[in-house]
């Protein structure tokens with residue numbers, strides 16, 4: 114059987130992360146098989162594809178680990194204990210040591226069937242344990258249990274990263290994406306930008322119309338901003354009435370155009386809610402990676418914030434772009 118580990122589809126994973134209101138687990142039905150025995154691989158492959166799974170097969174520990182490192186890693190892995198280069202149990206150990214990755218549910222498959230073996234595998238971070246020769250029905254129900262765990266974990270994670278009011282990513286969620294995109298920019302040298310938006314005089318909206326209408330205005334603002342972004346951009350509620358957009362592949366000029374569209378989308382049409390027409394605007398600060406002296410998220414957002422402040426102090430309802438930090442230095 115050929116090694117079916119597919120090529121790099123980093124873009125695919127990033128997009129699914131950005132659209133993270135949809136479940137990562139729900140969209141995945143891929144399983145990694147890592148086993149050096151052709152017979153076991155063939156049997157597993159037949160059973161799993163028969164159950165509708167997409168299967169990635171690797172024949173040694175190095176290939177398996179490489180596959181699990183990819184951005185589009187299968188979220189469930191059936192790992193042979195004894196195989197060349199890296200054992201299944203060592204792969205479990207490595208998986209649990211790398212916290213930043215999506216959680217991979219690992220089932221150890223092995224001819225070892227003594228209780229101390231099971232304990233060793235589970236202590237190394239395996240989620241489950243299946244002895245060879247395995248029973249097809251047992252495999253099926255254990256996989257079902259694995260997907261249940263992954264789905265629950267994904268649901269909790271999704272909740273933890275989203276804002277209840279607007280349904281956008283929350284501060285933690287959008288910062289996660291910003292961090293990942295900045296790291297990618299540093300690695301690949303591609304541009305990226307952030308847009309920080311702050312609703313003008315929002316306190317007045319709350320004071321004059323009440324908090325329910327204030328909430329409705331924030332919701333409408335979130336929707337209008339979202340509508341101006343591409344699928345692979347990300348938008349989060351950064352603070353009370355502050356929003357942060359992360360724009361991969363955009364330089365400052367392009368990002369400023371996007372911000373200008375967001376600005377117009379909010380201020381050109383009144384927000385109508387509960388019979389009230391409310392004119393709302395926002396000010397925007399744009400910063401691209403080149404604007405930050407150090408290529409870090411904090412620096413990038415600080416640069417956007419500084420630009421935003423300039424927008425506020427020069428009349429609001431406008432877009433300001435951060436100066437290029439790399440060139441600003443003598």
Ligand SMILES: [Mg+2]
Nearest residue numbers: 149193195196
């Ligand atoms: Mg083996």
